[in-house]
Amino acid sequence: MAAPKFWSRLASALAVAASLLIPPAQAHAQGMSLIRDTEIEATLRGYLDPLIVAAGMEPKNVEFLLIGDKDLNAFAGPGVIGLHTGLILESETPNQIQGVLAHEVGHLSGGHSARSGEMNRAGLRPFLLTMGLGVLAALAGSGEAAAGLVTSAPYFGTLGALGHSREQEHRADQAGAQILERAGVSGKGLVEFFNNFRYQEVFSEARRYAYFRSHPISSDRISALQAKVKTLPSYGKESPPEMVAEYDVMKAKLDGFLNPSVAITKYGEKDTSYPARYARSIAYYQLKQPDKALKIIDELLVEQPENAYLWELKGQILFEFGRAKEAEAPQRRSVELMPEAPLLRINLGQTLIALDDPAKLDEGIAELRRAVTQEDDNAVAWRLLATAYDRKGEEGLARLATAEYNFAIGQAQEARVFAMRAREKLSKDTPQWRRATDIVLASQPSKEDLRDLAKEGSIARGSIR
Incomplete structure (x- = not known):
């Protein structure tokens, strides 16, 4: 399908899949990417949100970022908490991840921000948020749909600026332990996590995991934390089945997407558990063996016909391997099962607009419009x-959407330019025209x-200085 004339003038446009992982240029050089995935986000927010509430904050006011990076790291800054996939894959229990998140919530509630205010200047709004994993097939695959990949050097530079003093670490430990207890969660996982990496303190800075460069660790600190959590009533509580x-499932999914060759061996054919088969299906998809992947998914769907994530994955694979017409039905089913998940709706919208059918195009626009009412900053x-x-051929709305895109990713100059162009094409005093004006002013x-x-x-004329 030929690229639309409007986007052919945008040099940054690249092919993307229905569900993908975005690697900004600078971050990609370091193996880092921002990830969106409905299933994984639901799991991690299920860990995080009760801790935020226990700390006396509102979950809706704390953005969560998942960083696709093999290094073990986590961070907190004004209004944001982030976790690297490397930490998830290195963890041994969900309680360990809860412990790390509680520690980061402790930093957040204590106001421990980045050095020199760089975190605030960077504006850690997740402006490169897309629809999931699957980048390898997307970047190597067809150009059915186009979307820009935008660099975010300031954002990733901010990650390097994070650092905490030993005093702040002690306070975050103590706060984290109390937060876990108030949430009815054992603090054992936090101690286990630190104990597993106790040796980090003897490594040189260059050889340490990033987490322990920004969160200095010591044996005395671990001992003090252990003494604290052992006295708390929830210490002996186990994570529910x-x-x-x-x-x-989360670890299997990440392995399948990020380490497909390893996943094929790690989750071998003899392992018939759901996580193992899920990992193998994703790994085959990433290794460009869609038929093998789809065979496993279809078998899983027989067992779990109401699993929206399996329908999402099936649609994603079909779309990325040039079978958009076949992708429509499973993507519709995923949306039917999870109508409040905007990322699934975006997948469907992308497929519908890729089909050579005016009615489908209108429906795709409607799906995408619904998605941006749920996530108005989804670039x-x-x-x-x-x-x-x-x-x-609706040039005014196309330029307004481009202005919204640039506004979402923090590109103020481009947002202003496209909003001014949109105003020239839109009827005056319509909601769209007023929105374009608002973008210009902001x-x-x-x-x-x-x-x-x-x-x-x-x-007002008097507002110009």
């Missing part, structure tokens, strides 16, 4: 909407822009 099951949804509107408008807005009465 359903949590352990979700944890096993890929706005990018896809711009593609769809341009395909319909995106460092030039004096000329402000004069133009003042002339038409959109702003």
